[in-house]
Structure formats: structure tokens, C-alpha cells
Amino acid sequence: MLLKAHALGRKACRSLLHCQRSGVACVGKGTVWLQWLTCRDFHVSCQRCITMPSWVIDRYGKNDVLRFTNDMMLPIIHLPNEVIIKVHAASLNPIDVNMRSGYGASALRMKRDPLHIKTSGSEFPLTLGRDVSGRVMECGLNVSYFKPGDEVWAAIPPWKQGTLSEFVVASGNEISRKPRSLSHTEAASLPYVGLTAWSAIRQVGGLKEGNCSNKRILIFGASGGVGTFAIQLMKAWGAHVTAVCSQDASKLVQRLGADDVVDYKSGNVEEQLKALPPFDFILDNIGGSTEEWAPGLLKKWSGATYVSLVTPFLVNVDRLGVADGMLQTGMTIGTKAVKHLCKGIHYRWAFFAPSGPYLDEIASLVDAGKIHPVIDQVFSFADVPKAFQKVEEGHARGKTVINVPNKK
Numbered sequence: 001m002l003l004k005a006h007a008l009g010r011k012a013c014r015s016l017l018h019c020q021r022s023g024v025a026c027v028g029k030g031t032v033w034l035q036w037l038t039c040r041d042f043h044v045s046c047q048r049c050i051t052m053p054s055w056v057i058d059r060y061g062k063n064d065v066l067r068f069t070n071d072m073m074l075p076i077i078h079l080p081n082e083v084i085i086k087v088h089a090a091s092l093n094p095i096d097v098n099m100r101s102g103y104g105a106s107a108l109r110m111k112r113d114p115l116h117i118k119t120s121g122s123e124f125p126l127t128l129g130r131d132v133s134g135r136v137m138e139c140g141l142n143v144s145y146f147k148p149g150d151e152v153w154a155a156i157p158p159w160k161q162g163t164l165s166e167f168v169v170a171s172g173n174e175i176s177r178k179p180r181s182l183s184h185t186e187a188a189s190l191p192y193v194g195l196t197a198w199s200a201i202r203q204v205g206g207l208k209e210g211n212c213s214n215k216r217i218l219i220f221g222a223s224g225g226v227g228t229f230a231i232q233l234m235k236a237w238g239a240h241v242t243a244v245c246s247q248d249a250s251k252l253v254q255r256l257g258a259d260d261v262v263d264y265k266s267g268n269v270e271e272q273l274k275a276l277p278p279f280d281f282i283l284d285n286i287g288g289s290t291e292e293w294a295p296g297l298l299k300k301w302s303g304a305t306y307v308s309l310v311t312p313f314l315v316n317v318d319r320l321g322v323a324d325g326m327l328q329t330g331m332t333i334g335t336k337a338v339k340h341l342c343k344g345i346h347y348r349w350a351f352f353a354p355s356g357p358y359l360d361e362i363a364s365l366v367d368a369g370k371i372h373p374v375i376d377q378v379f380s381f382a383d384v385p386k387a388f389q390k391v392e393e394g395h396a397r398g399k400t401v402i403n404v405p406n407k408k
Helices: 002-022 031-041 094-100 105-112 191-204 225-236 247-255 269-274 290-297 313-320 322-341 356-367 381-393
Strands: 051-057 066-073 082-092 131-139 151-155 167-171 175-177 216-220 240-245 260-263 281-284 305-308 346-349 375-380 399-403
Touching: 051 381, 066 381, 082 151, 082 381, 094 381, 105 313, 105 322, 131 167, 131 191, 151 191, 151 356, 175 356, 191 225, 191 281, 191 305, 191 356, 216 225, 216 290, 225 240, 225 247, 225 281, 240 247, 240 269, 247 260, 260 269, 269 290, 281 290, 290 305, 313 322, 322 346, 375 381, 381 399
Parallel strands: 216 240, 216 281, 240 260, 281 305, 305 346, 375 399
Antiparallel strands: 051 066, 082 131, 082 167, 082 399, 131 151, 151 175
């Protein structure tokens, strides 16, 4: 009977949410009592069945556009493969700072509204944050692998509402069971950087556990979130890793397993790296001038690959529009790929891709003790602007994590 009441309560709560949005009064048939039951089940107050605390932006700009609100509409399930997650912890990535400033706005707007039905600016209020570790609260009809109460982690794609909120909606194929060995704070530091590194190394670079033994790997930007994950993944798969970072991060990357460390502030980095044996794979988190000479460090005509995470796709779309931006991007990658192929090496770009199955594999490595979270600093939910400021300053040693209050 109690379970039936809870089920009815969820329907009543959604009905009340619909009435709230449409401006229609919703009374009678025990709605208030059933809503109270449901909200107790969800560990939130009756009033917060409609709204929730969030950090949002109403326009693009600097850190002062961040706004805290208690009145963000509670997300609801629209598709049968979606779940609602109670956020216990989130973390920030450079893309969050860039999106706050408007980076990729045109391309992401196209992804949210491919038919251009909505007006410009309809993405606001926009919640940032990609990483989440939390607990499933409700599942769509087609979600069978997860159930309410499961502890999960995920990286939410940038065209969706983010995780700096009490609740977030994710697709069932974007989430994975949280590693048992990690707290929510620790788990929130890994999904986005883990999937970005996995995309670059496994999907684009073609490296895996069975073919990495004794391969020489070079990682630029080794002390950041993606870099610290990539070092551990490569060492777990038996590769030899050379890390490029500043001297004050050398102990960190050595502790993670890096075999050689090159300080980019001490003399000519190119000459230091040329003095080492050639590499089988390069992961470039920095871009810029590095791209001009770094591919020359690879072994020629051996299938060696240079993969950059710094691509002009979103900038081109913002600057030139969707059609011309995609055309320009395609011409750029095609030209560079052919030029380097003629020199006996492969040139590739890699992008973040949300994936629950890949997170399953990463979780196995975490629980096996082969990958550990690297956290630079943890902030409270009230200090989200300070967390953004820290990430914007750069020189991170791992990830910046935000704990979200778990009110009972």
C-alpha cells in the first residue's frame, strides 16, 4: 500500500509540476498528502518538489554572470531512457569556464535545437558543470539496468543542463555505477577527464591494454585533469610515459607513474624532447605552437599517432556559422592529416564523448587500484564562483570538485 502511495505521489508531483508551469490550479484527491509522501521518499521538502537550488547564468560573460537561485525548475523525465540523479558532488573543467564566456554557443545551440524552433537565448537560465556523482532518484520506462537508490557517476554532454544543481537529468546510456572504492567527492573528479582521455587514447589512438607494452607515450599538459588520468591509464596498460609539466608538478606526475618528466620552463622543451628516443603516441592537451614541432618527435612509418584535444571546431562554428564553420574545420583536419601522413605519421583530433559503457571500464580500473582520483581542491556549493576563478587561473594539479548539500 505504501509503495502504491509513493507511485501515485510521483504522478501527483509531476501533475502539480505541470499545473505550476501552465498556471492551472491543482487541488483535491489527496494531492498534497501524496506529494508529501513522495517528497519524503526523495529526501526533499514539499516546497522543493517544484524548484531546487542551482548555479546558473542568464548571459555569457565573466565570473560575475554566475547566479545562485533556489527557484530553478526541478528537471523532469522527457524520454523513456532518462534518469533523474540527486547530485552529491560535481567538478569543474576548463570547458565550463569557456562555456560561461560563450565558447561554442552557436554549435551547442544547434545541437539543442536543430530545427531552430526556439528563439536565440532560450538556453538561459543555463546550468554549467559536466561531472556528477550521485544517486538515481527516478528512472524512465525503458531504463532497466538502473533503479532508484543506485549510486552512479556520469559526464553530462555540454548541450544539456549541467550538474551544478541539486538534481540533473541524464540518459541511461550516459551513466555508470560509481566505483565502490570511491566517495562521491572522489568519483566526481573523473568522468569528464576520463572519457576525454579514453576517447583520445583508446578510440582515436587505437591503444589498449593488449598493445601498449613498452610503447613510448608523450603527454603535454600532464598535471591537469586529462593528463593525470592519461598517465595512470597508460601505466596500467604497460606503456612508458614521458610527462611534460612545470617543475612544481613533477613529484605529482612521478607519483602517478611517469617514467620521465620534462619541465617546460627549464630551457628549450623541443630540444629536451628531441634528445629522447622517438615516441609511438603523443597526447597534446596544450596545442598552440606545440603542434608545429611535436609531431616530429614520433617514430616515422610505424603507425605512430599525434592526437590533439585542442580543435577549432566550436570556434569556427561560432565565428563562421554552422555550415561554413563545419566546412572550414573539415578542410583544416583533412589538410593536416594528409600533410603528416606524407611524413609517415598520423595526425588526429579527439573530442569528449559521453558513454556509460566506457565509464564501466574505467570504474573497473579504479576499483582495481590502477587509477586514482587526483583532486586539487574541494569547494562548498556556496563557493562555486571561487571554484570557477581557480579553474580559470590555470596551473591546476588535478581537479576542482564541488560538494552539493545532501539534505535529508
